[in-house]
Amino acid sequence: MADKKFNDDQPWSSTFGEEDNEEKHQFSRTAKNYQKKDASPVTTTLLVLFIFLFTIPIVWYFYDNHRSNQELSSKSSEEVMVSKAAENEQRQALKEKKEKERKEQEEAEEEQKKADAKEKERQAEQARSEEQARQQQNQQDLAKQNAQSEGQGQQDSAGYNNSYTVQAGDNLYRIAVNHGMTLDELKQVNGLANNDAIIGMTLKVK
Numbered sequence: 001m002a003d004k005k006f007n008d009d010q011p012w013s014s015t016f017g018e019e020d021n022e023e024k025h026q027f028s029r030t031a032k033n034y035q036k037k038d039a040s041p042v043t044t045t046l047l048v049l050f051i052f053l054f055t056i057p058i059v060w061y062f063y064d065n066h067r068s069n070q071e072l073s074s075k076s077s078e079e080v081m082v083s084k085a086a087e088n089e090q091r092q093a094l095k096e097k098k099e100k101e102r103k104e105q106e107e108a109e110e111e112q113k114k115a116d117a118k119e120k121e122r123q124a125e126q127a128r129s130e131e132q133a134r135q136q137q138n139q140q141d142l143a144k145q146n147a148q149s150e151g152q153g154q155q156d157s158a159g160y161n162n163s164y165t166v167q168a169g170d171n172l173y174r175i176a177v178n179h180g181m182t183l184d185e186l187k188q189v190n191g192l193a194n195n196d197a198i199i200g201m202t203l204k205v206k
Contacts (some may be wrong), residue, residue, distance in 0.1 A: 159206065160189050164203050164205045166202075166203065168199055171197050172196075172197045175203060180206050181205065189204050
């Protein structure tokens, strides 16, 4: 009680002490607020950095996937174009091959026709030549035979200087016997093919 009184009696000491405590308390609170204010940007920065680092792989994944899809799509389009080009080229080559084979077949058939025509012409010419040769040979044989027959006839008729005219009732056998000849001899000398005696016909006899 004495102290309180003492303090009451000395107001300046109480004022300065309280003010000093109040200033210290206010300074401490300001420092804390300052520290809070000072720590907030760092936390924000770290949080933003963390989010950025976390989102980078995700963004990169979608970007890389999209790029891969684009490349795959582009590659697929190129492959389709190359495939179509190769297919068209193969189809054109096959068409040209068939056309070439068709022309070659037509040319071969045409050559075969020409060869067949030449062969037929050769065979026809050979047949004509053989026919002409045969005809010439026949003519030669006939001429030779005629010459021989003529010579033989002249030789055979050399001894038959008489003649006889066939009368009614005559026959070749009787005529031959009457003239000292055989029937075959009479027929050969006169060139007869049968035994008919025609009335009025003149025969060579001995």
